[in-house]
Amino acid sequence: MPSLxxxxxxxxxxxxxxxxxxPIFERxxxxxxxxxxxxxxxxMYSLALSVSGSYVPFTDIGSAVMKMLADTQGIKIDxxxxxxxxxxFSTMPPYPEVPGALRKLRDAGFRLFTLTNNLVEVQARQxxxxxxxxxxxxxxxxxxxxxxxxxxxxxxxxxxxxxxxxSQLCMIACHTWDTLGAxxxxxxxxxxxxxxxxxxxxxxxxxxxxxxxxDVADQLIARHVRRS
Numbered sequence: 001m002p003s004l005x006x007x008x009x010x011x012x013x014x015x016x017x018x019x020x021x022x023p024i025f026e027r028x029x030x031x032x033x034x035x036x037x038x039x040x041x042x043x044m045y046s047l048a049l050s051v052s053g054s055y056v057p058f059t060d061i062g063s064a065v066m067k068m069l070a071d072t073q074g075i076k077i078d079x080x081x082x083x084x085x086x087x088x089f090s091t092m093p094p095y096p097e098v099p100g101a102l103r104k105l106r107d108a109g110f111r112l113f114t115l116t117n118n119l120v121e122v123q124a125r126q127x128x129x130x131x132x133x134x135x136x137x138x139x140x141x142x143x144x145x146x147x148x149x150x151x152x153x154x155x156x157x158x159x160x161x162x163x164x165x166x167s168q169l170c171m172i173a174c175h176t177w178d179t180l181g182a183x184x185x186x187x188x189x190x191x192x193x194x195x196x197x198x199x200x201x202x203x204x205x206x207x208x209x210x211x212x213x214x215d216v217a218d219q220l221i222a223r224h225v226r227r228s
Contacts, residue, residue, distance in 0.1 A: 010173035016092035055146040101213040150181020
């Protein structure tokens, strides 16, 4: 029987509910939707820094982007606001279906890992606080290569560390930029359609698309376990 792919999860918004940081943006900016602008800019500037040959930890970029957005609107933020954002980002709860879906995948024989833009210590706190750390054999951070996803180096580093060929790896994420990078690196990919995220109909496409992690887990089991 062929071996099952090693499953590598994105963390922020894929496993953990990013909407729980919305109250900070509602309090400071007067609208929860600003959180979406903030996160989109956080991802964009992390990539811009990588392309320009610079590296700054993800949470530091997040604080800087919040200040930038506030400055554009003449809003004053202070250290307490930035600390609150970092604290909430580090303690986001998992989506309701996540623990059960992780258990289902593990019980089906899949080995589970993570790969996130966060620092290792931030990721560890997130997963421990969410009560899901025990499902993962190992957690990877882009900090190891100082290149943000979807840089090919980030995916290659995971494969090298696990001693796995690209075809033996599967990325699960709710962000198309992450599945684009994974498929381009030769991985299988599954996209979760979280609120505010969907398929981009250009570029490399994920092999699996689901409405939540439970849906994706069922498709992975049907694709790899039941077929075998």
